[in-house]
Amino acid sequence: MKADRRGTRSYRVGTTIAAVASGMLTWLVWYIPLAFLFQFSPAVAVVGMVVLAALFLRVYALPGRWSARARARSRVRGVGRAWPWVALTAPAMVGLTLGLWSALLAMGWATEVDFGPEMEKFLARPGGEAAFYLLAVVVAPLLEEFAFRGWIQRPLERRLSAQAAIGVTAVLFALAHMEPQYLPVRLAGGLVLGHAVYATRSIWAGVALHLSWNAGVLAFGTALPDFDPTGKGWRWAVPAAAVAVLSLVWCAWTVKRMQDETGRARPAGRTEARSLPVESSS
Template sequence: MSGRSPETLPYGLGAAILTVLAFVLLEMLLGGVLMDLQDTLALSEAQLGELTRVLATGIVVSTLLAWRGLTHAQLLHDAPSPPLHTLFASAAPLLALLPLLWSVNGWMDWLLQSLLPLSAWEAEWFAHAVDGTFAATLSACVLAPVLEEMLFRGLILRGLLLRYPPSTAIVHSAALFGLAHFNIYQFFVGLSTGLVLGLAYQRTRSLWPCVLLHAAFNGGVLWMASADGQWLADTIGNPLALPVALALFAWGLRRLLRVA
């Protein structure tokens, strides 16, 4: 320990992997405990799973905040510009990336399920996760964006950026974000969105743009699920969809790289 303040200690890849493993193990432990209380709490399996993930993320984030000497304000926004200015400057470029992200991940999901069909349990779990209920929407569009961004971008990527070049740190954090979902179907979604979210954090040093993009991406997935995949089928069948999505992505990426 060379006398640096805790918030500036570099976060190596090994420590990042251990953090994700601790998160996964804690989630499994809490899931086992809460399973015994499922009837008492009157929760469905999907609600129990979401509660477990929220609690595990909250505990890990709180522990790391205390260990690294960070306040919640430092974690959420560590840029010289005010939070609202940073959010407004990056909102349009980030939202422009969404059509291509939705399309690519929709195609990847279709390909994976064609090669590796979902088991009955997996199909039921995914159906509950996007069933449009208040609990599912709250989890996908509020709790997951805030808590997961605090852990994977606010703590893990923040520390990796102190030790590795930006591209290496972003790729490492995105891969860990995908692996933390613990299934092949969500790994690629986590990886691709994690790359964009990591770039957004590296450019802005604020979690608010990341939370916005994360929430908007998940909200779009919920909306598309409610349409039973018709949006994706219509998109694939439209010859203008891909060029438009690529153009928006290129514009958004260019603008995002200019954000300071």
């Protein structure tokens, strides 16, 4: 009779690595064609992104044959009564990431992100900025939240503690963008996104917050194009860091309210992470 290895440490490590690899691979399958679209004209890129997003939704979010249980397990269901708290979290996420980024710039620990000559050339073409905004505000949040908070975080919750799953996913999310100086910002944002998705049991909470985060940063840059705290030192870094801290406290409070609305307990051990009440509606 073969021994049951499912409870052993080596088995959990192996299945954890397999879950992460599977999620990352599936994400790349969708993301690589998306990146390739920027080799064409902005008009072609926009059409391609719309088609890609529609196909993605059809495959992962709108399958009519899915039962309520399947939607619950995959978190493809509505946020429900927690929506107001998700909306209140959105400006705090923008404040958190902008404040942290401004503090890093002011202290000289980061520099403005360089898009590279090819992307700069694309943005300079008619419609280039519109295509970029579509990517940043709609398509990228959709693909990334399904990949990281859905395909990676959710399986990890069943293998690790919920807190560990949220933390590991946030780190992977930050590293996947391959911008080292932006790691602290994406790590902070990823932690908020992970807790919001866990609290609401819905991937759409992550999509909505990710969309708001990107849109808020772009709107801030458009409204204040001359804002540049680079190298300004402590006089700029301290208030920027204060904004980030206050925003983080606000995010923690609103996520707690999300948990209260859904009846979701705080992230703890593997036993709690496995339990997922099934609602009758999506």
